[in-house]
Amino acid sequence: MGKSRKDKNKIKVIRYITVFIIIFILFFLRTSYKYYKKGASDVVEAGNLSESILLMSEKSAVNLALQHEKQLIQAEKAKLAELEKRQQKELDQVENRRNVFLTFDDGPSEKVTPQILDILKKYDVKATFFVIGSSAEKYPEIIKRIHQEGHAIGNHTYSHRYNYIYRRTSNFLKELENTEKVLKGILGEDYETKLVRFPGGSFGEKKAPFRKAVLEKGYTYYDWNSLNGDAEGHYIPKDRLIQRFKSTYNGQKELIILMHDMDSKYTTSESLPYIIEYLQQNDYEFQVLR
Numbered sequence: 001m002g003k004s005r006k007d008k009n010k011i012k013v014i015r016y017i018t019v020f021i022i023i024f025i026l027f028f029l030r031t032s033y034k035y036y037k038k039g040a041s042d043v044v045e046a047g048n049l050s051e052s053i054l055l056m057s058e059k060s061a062v063n064l065a066l067q068h069e070k071q072l073i074q075a076e077k078a079k080l081a082e083l084e085k086r087q088q089k090e091l092d093q094v095e096n097r098r099n100v101f102l103t104f105d106d107g108p109s110e111k112v113t114p115q116i117l118d119i120l121k122k123y124d125v126k127a128t129f130f131v132i133g134s135s136a137e138k139y140p141e142i143i144k145r146i147h148q149e150g151h152a153i154g155n156h157t158y159s160h161r162y163n164y165i166y167r168r169t170s171n172f173l174k175e176l177e178n179t180e181k182v183l184k185g186i187l188g189e190d191y192e193t194k195l196v197r198f199p200g201g202s203f204g205e206k207k208a209p210f211r212k213a214v215l216e217k218g219y220t221y222y223d224w225n226s227l228n229g230d231a232e233g234h235y236i237p238k239d240r241l242i243q244r245f246k247s248t249y250n251g252q253k254e255l256i257i258l259m260h261d262m263d264s265k266y267t268t269s270e271s272l273p274y275i276i277e278y279l280q281q282n283d284y285e286f287q288v289l290r
């Protein structure tokens, strides 16, 4: 009997301890849950507390995974947007790329051609010189300098005498060949240029057979779509040349500017720095004809 009472007491104590432990656990869980879910709007009843906690941690795990996934997607999106932006920029650059070809006809000359070469050197830009064969013969050193400094040389006939060169196509071709010989004599037998500029331009029905003959012989000819007007009179002040250039420029993507480098065209060299700077400000790349 005594033993049974003792056992009963023991059971009572165990029961109290168990209840105490349960209360303690519940209290602990409730506190940690409140702490964990601070700010959450859900009201959790004490009865489903542990279940809720389990659910919430599962939810949080899912949320965390989702959040992580979302971050990855956002990072991926940002990367793609950045790539698209870069590609668009490159495309814009290609589309906005503008080339200018400075061309000088009727040289070389003793004074003005070297002046022009000095200016081109100073600005580190290249140009194309359409030379007259007979003048090249006179100033071989200037031809060498043009070539050595990386400019292109084109053929502008040997004599530039309209009444002879445009009398028949064979005259025209003979003059081109003569100039080629002169250039080879100065720059070496390996030197070759197939660039041609027709004196006075290639336009007009009258020159159709000449254009055909030139192309058949493997030459490439270039006219122009802009000019400084230095052929429109004598000693035109540099400001007028600059104005004339600006009025013909029109922001063209491929700009071929006609200018002249005979000694009488010294205002052309005076105006050249302004024209180069204007083109540089308008993002033109300086190229040579080929």
Ligand SMILES: [Zn+2]
Pocket: 105, 106, 156, 160, 198, 199, 200
């Ligand atoms: Zn000319």
